[in-house]
Amino acid sequence: MVEKSFFEWISYILQHYGKWFLQGTANTLMIALVGTVAGFVIGLGLGSVKKIPPSRSKFNRVIMSVVNFLITCYVEIFRGTPMMVQAIVLYFGMQEFLGVNFKPTIAGIIIVSINTGAYMVEVVRGGIESVDSGQMEAAKAIGMTHGQAMWNVILPQTIRNILPATGNEFIINIKDTSVLNVISVTELFFVTKTIKGAIFRTYETFIVAAVIYFVLTLTVTRLLKLLEKHMDGPQEFVHVSSTMPIVFAKKPEDKNNG
Secondary structure, three states: OOOOOHHHHHHHHHHHHHHHHHHHHHHHHHHHHHHHHHHHHHHHHHHHHHOOOOOOOHHHHHHHHHHHHHHHHHHHHHHOOOHHHHHHHHHHHHHHHOOOOOOHHHHHHHHHHHHHHHHHHHHHHHHHHHOOHHHHHHHHHOOOOHHHHHHHHHHHHHHHHOHHHHHHHHHHHHHHHHHHHHHOOOOHHHHHHHHHHHHOOHHHHHHHHHHHHHHHHHHHHHHHHHHHHHHHOOOEEEEOOOOOOEEEEOOHHHHHOO
16 A cells, blocks of 8 residues: 555545534634634723722722722733633533533633633723823813713724734634633644544644644734724825815824824
């Protein structure tokens, strides 16, 4: 029997197990996307809470101190431990102590969401601080409450400022979903291990997986760059005066400042 060459094995794997790779890729994208969006919402909410100014009421100050302490504990715990460990502890811990038996995919989404949220809290906090403080003062000067100013003035600019970091989290999550194979989530890495066990070809099987991961992350990176460019707006704008329009070109630093 003649041994297959490298490319013959690649062709064989794609021909016989291509649907498995597609299923694993679809699950990886779904978990990463949903987990990133949910983590972004968590981070946006908790990051905004951390920026609530101190209240005059002593009771409210105590409550906010407790809330901020709990948020800090959440951030430090989930940023300070590997996602693989978190997956095992949460998945099997919920079964043993709470009697909750989530499907592996649902559990995977929850784990990625909580993990991403811990990172996004600090990203959002930094994004809020990057917005000029004078804008909050101006919003309050025209009668807005702190919540109204955050919702209508600060957060829209914050979201634009943290878009690159959010996109980076999405790319990281595409790759980090591979650790969810420890709780039997059928993402790309889990499918790749299964195929490798069926045909006993480790190198060729994981080469296919590596190419798929690379294509996914490269595509997402390019799409995010297009989105950032779109949100930057036009490179020139027209100032309408009483005499004639004057066209201004954006300076390089203007692009970074939105």
